Amino acid sequence: MMQRHNWFPNPTYGDPKPTRSIDCTVHQWGSPNNPGIILRHSSDTAGGYAGWVVSGLPAGVKCAFIASCGFADTTDTFRGPLLSVKDSSDNVLADSKTWANNERLRVGLTVPSDGVVKLIFRGRTGKDTAFYQIICTEAGSDESFFTGGTMPLQNN
Template sequence: MMRHNWFPNPMLGDPKPTRSLDCSVNQWGSPDSPGIILRHSSDLIGGYAEWVVSGLPAGVRCAFVASCGAAEATDTFRGPLMEVQDSHSAILGHSESWADNKRIRIVFTVPSDGVVRLIFRGRIGKDTAFYQIICTEAGSDESFFTGSTMPLNIN
């Protein structure tokens, strides 16, 4: 099965979100662990970045997956770290509101118009990183969680 990633690869250019609030968004990570960082611009509220992604196959179960960076026990996030909404802002799925170096996975069904909003939220007053971001068909990513495959290391 060939996996398709609908999230734009941050290493192939400037990872400009469709919309961002209270932060700037930059490339982050290494070539084997590419990602984004929400650079906070307010000490009172966490960053917010969203990408509007279109052309997804309507009715298909998809997974929005990313690893979040480190957080301290006292950190507060703007809300759920990751969220998926449809084009009318209805929530299709969301993660927990606090995590530390965790792989997050949200499963959702693509709406009939094939458009979703992929949202990241940052820590209040601190930069927040997300790595290895994918939005793909649910099932094509599940071997990562069952351990039935190993990542390839290409030298």
């Protein structure tokens, strides 16, 4: 049986503080079986986000960042993609769509040679947006069934 890795730096959300946040707050949210974060922009300015640096990824490997997202209205699209992955030089590697209706989002990419990426979350201005069951794992045909709690998992 294949054992999955979750390279997201804090999969149990005991301390949900992002590596960097601009114009937003982040709070722990959810149950032990469904852990996550609540993100809220603190003003009407575009560009606010919470981000985590994920390091130690295997260079050249195809990975997927997967997260469930609560409601984010189509009219809030000025903020950009809900999930974005950048390399260590802030070049965009992959983006999700700009809105969600309580659904699972997936962003696939090939890990850069330094093994470092930045995972960016964007929410709704002045309102809460939930992100939960956040994982970074090897991309594969069975990843859509992997939610962080139902398959063997090694948290790195």
